[in-house]
Amino acid sequence: MNFNSKSEVVKNDKSLSSNYKKIDKAIQSSLKTVVAAIHDRNEETMASAMNILQRCISEFSNLINDGERILQELSSEVVGVRDEWAVLADRREDFVRRCYFSKAAAKKLNKFVAVCEALGKDLNNADSCIRQKKIDLLQQVLKAGTKNLQRLRQEVDKLEDAVSTKPAAKRLSDEKLHEGLTSDYSKKKESWQPQVCYNAAMKVGVIEGNLPEFMRQSLIKEKKVNGYPAGFKKLMGVTAETVEKKFDHSKIEESGILNFVDDATGQISHTAYLQKTDKNTLEIYHANCQTLDLALLAKGQNIPKVGLVTHYELSDPDTQSRFQGWLDQGFSFKHTPASDLK
Numbered sequence: 001m002n003f004n005s006k007s008e009v010v011k012n013d014k015s016l017s018s019n020y021k022k023i024d025k026a027i028q029s030s031l032k033t034v035v036a037a038i039h040d041r042n043e044e045t046m047a048s049a050m051n052i053l054q055r056c057i058s059e060f061s062n063l064i065n066d067g068e069r070i071l072q073e074l075s076s077e078v079v080g081v082r083d084e085w086a087v088l089a090d091r092r093e094d095f096v097r098r099c100y101f102s103k104a105a106a107k108k109l110n111k112f113v114a115v116c117e118a119l120g121k122d123l124n125n126a127d128s129c130i131r132q133k134k135i136d137l138l139q140q141v142l143k144a145g146t147k148n149l150q151r152l153r154q155e156v157d158k159l160e161d162a163v164s165t166k167p168a169a170k171r172l173s174d175e176k177l178h179e180g181l182t183s184d185y186s187k188k189k190e191s192w193q194p195q196v197c198y199n200a201a202m203k204v205g206v207i208e209g210n211l212p213e214f215m216r217q218s219l220i221k222e223k224k225v226n227g228y229p230a231g232f233k234k235l236m237g238v239t240a241e242t243v244e245k246k247f248d249h250s251k252i253e254e255s256g257i258l259n260f261v262d263d264a265t266g267q268i269s270h271t272a273y274l275q276k277t278d279k280n281t282l283e284i285y286h287a288n289c290q291t292l293d294l295a296l297l298a299k300g301q302n303i304p305k306v307g308l309v310t311h312y313e314l315s316d317p318d319t320q321s322r323f324q325g326w327l328d329q330g331f332s333f334k335h336t337p338a339s340d341l342k
Contacts, residue, residue, distance in 0.1 A: 031053065074130075078145075081119075085116070088152050095112065098163040100218045100341075102212060108162050112156065112158075112159055115155050122144050122145035125141045126141045171276060172209070173277055173278050173279065174283050174311075178311070180208070182306060184207055184307065191203070192307075194220070197271045197287055198229075198271040200308055201257055202273070204275070205273050228268055232268070237340070238334045238336075243261050244332060247320065249314050252335060254276050255276050256335055256340070257271060257274075258274045258335050259271050270331075272292075273286070280315075282313070282314045282315040283311060283314065284311070295322050295325060296319055298318065
């Protein structure tokens with residue numbers, strides 16, 4: 001038997017290493033006695049020493065089996081922790097999307113991410129301990145990992161609570177919203193920066209009280225892809241399957257974001273805000289799209305400016321007809337209700 005190759009699994013376990021040392025000492029002593037007995041040709045002493053040696057080898061074999069069993073049991077626990085960690089960690093993308101809407105939720109998300117990463121390090125350390133058969137250290141690492149798994153479960157529960165409650169959608173009069181837009185733009189022009197269509201649309205929703213300001217700020221800070229924040233398209237649910245060509249104002253039941261998709265490229269080309277008023281009319285607010293303004297303007301009408309944005313009533317049959325004509329030139333749309341963005 002190769003003692004060195006078998007002994008690693010028991011050397012690093014306090015509960016086994018003391019017995020290992022005793023057995024190893026007895027083996028070494030018996031080997032010396034056997035060698036001396038052979039030299040002296042003392043068959044009785046050699047037979048006695050061989051019996052002791054065989055007993056020690058049997059005890060050592062049992063000890064090795066105990067160590068390998070313990071290592072296997074701990075390894076199985078590590079696998080269980082890793083499997084649950086993987087399931088919980090996979091929820092990160094969904095939580096990131098939902099935490100655009102709340103500063104409090106975003107703070108909880110940061111804690112979730114920190115605990116998730118700490119548990120990932122614990123599991124990597126555990127794998128290293130398994131490879132090196134360091135049972136004692138593995139038990140310590142597994143204990144820390146189990147605590148972090150419990151913390152991770154708690155953080156998931158906190159995040160679920162933080163993102164589960166959605167306030168009801170508000171319905172203001174268009175006059176009331178216009179007052180808010182005019183006042184905000186005159187007092188806080190810097191908050192309308194950057195002056196891009198999606199920011200203007202979200203800003204209208206924030207002032208109406210139907211979109212979270214934290215969501216707007218979070219998106220504005222994101223890296224831009226095709227001119228839009230990286231997470232914008234997915235957040236708004238814009239896909240080839242969700243966009244439409246024919247606009248029917250009567251199907252819009254609440255305020256929200258209206259994204260226009262270029263039929264030729266499949267990319268979002270413009271963003272506006274739709275308001276469903278307390279009078280059940282539908283109003284559109286947008287900035288930075290002259291072709292849409294030209295389409296929506298009635299003959300002889302001046303551009304209806306409200307602060308930074310322009311405004312039109314889309315439930316008006318003539319305006320809706322001109323709007324559909326503009327869409328027919330190569331655009332599809334996706335309306336994302338404000339309640340989906342809270």
